[in-house]
Amino acid sequence: MPNILDFGLIFTQIPTLLAYLPVTLFITFFSMLLGVMFGLVIAIVKMNKIPVLSPLASVFVSFIRGTPLLVQLYLSFYGIPIVLRYINYFYHTDFNINSVPPMLFVLVAFSFNEAAYNSETIRAALQSVSKGQIEAAQSLGMSYSQLLRRIVIPEAFIVALPNLGNAFxxxxxxxxxxxxxxxxxxxxxxxxxxxxxxxxxxxxxxxxLIYWALTIIIELIIKYMENRLTISDSVNTPSYRRGKLL
Incomplete structure (x- = not known):
């Protein structure tokens, strides 16, 4: 009988594949970090309806969400060298097109993709923050940047964490x-x-099997973070915000 399925090979190949796990994790973490940062900027721009920037952000999100990730990778792979050639031509620079690391194409495509999707998650989370908290902070004289750093973003992060975890x-x-x-x-x-x-x-x-195991580990980490942040928020929340009398 022919050896149709080699079970031993399934497990002996796993160490060889895991040698490239750092590359996979680097792409994942770096793209997610940039995606959250860009997504936050896009969400704030759209919420405040900033002229010119808001329509551009909407077109960007629509384009990314409306095209396959594989196509976006190809656009990055072939498009970045073309952009660099135009920059060399019009600004008389000397970028070496052939020396561009392939990792750059990947990070650009994945970061933009995550930014588009995360922006909607973040925008919904920002809008979920109680207007009473925002008005109270403003009455204390907080600037808009202070309001974001101290009140809105920390509160919104707890709300957005499950969806951001799924995106990760x-x-x-x-x-x-x-x-x-x-x-x-x-x-x-x-x-x-x-x-x-x-x-x-x-x-x-x-x-x-490797991806499945990684997914289970990440799910457990996200669940742990959710529990910790929920408990911390409950402890640090003033009694009047929890619906209790002082």
Missing amino acids: IGLLKGTSLAFVCSVTEMTGRGKTLAGHSYRYFEVYISLA
Whole structure:
């Protein structure tokens, strides 16, 4: 009987694939960080209806949400060199197009994608903050930036955390597309291994087990953070905000 499925190979390949886990995690963490930062800026721009910037932000979000991530990766991969050529031509700079690291294309695409989706999550979370708290802070003379730092963003982060956690998990799995920009992460390495051994099914089972385990770990971390932040917010909340008499 032919060896249709090699169970041993499934587990022996996992250490080789895990050697590229740092690349996967780097893309995930860095893209999420930039995505949250850009998403916060977009959310604030749209909430305050800033002229010119608000329509541009809406078009950006609509375009990113309306196009596949794979297409965005290709746009980044082919578009950034074209932009650099135009900059060299019009501003007489000397950017070396061939020296651009492939990781840059990946980070730009993933960060923009996360920013577009996170902006809506963050905007909803910011709008959920009680207007009474905002008015009370303003009556104390807080500036807009102080209001954001001390009241709005901390409160909104608790509300947004579950959705941001789901976005983080989705981003972790989405990094499997990075190989189209010549970045070798776990899935890219798995594709190479499968091409050498022709054991595609076993390799992708190995990858599935790794991603599954990572997802479970991240879910547990997010749940722990949610519980901690909820308890902390409950302890630090003044009694009048909890509906109790002083």
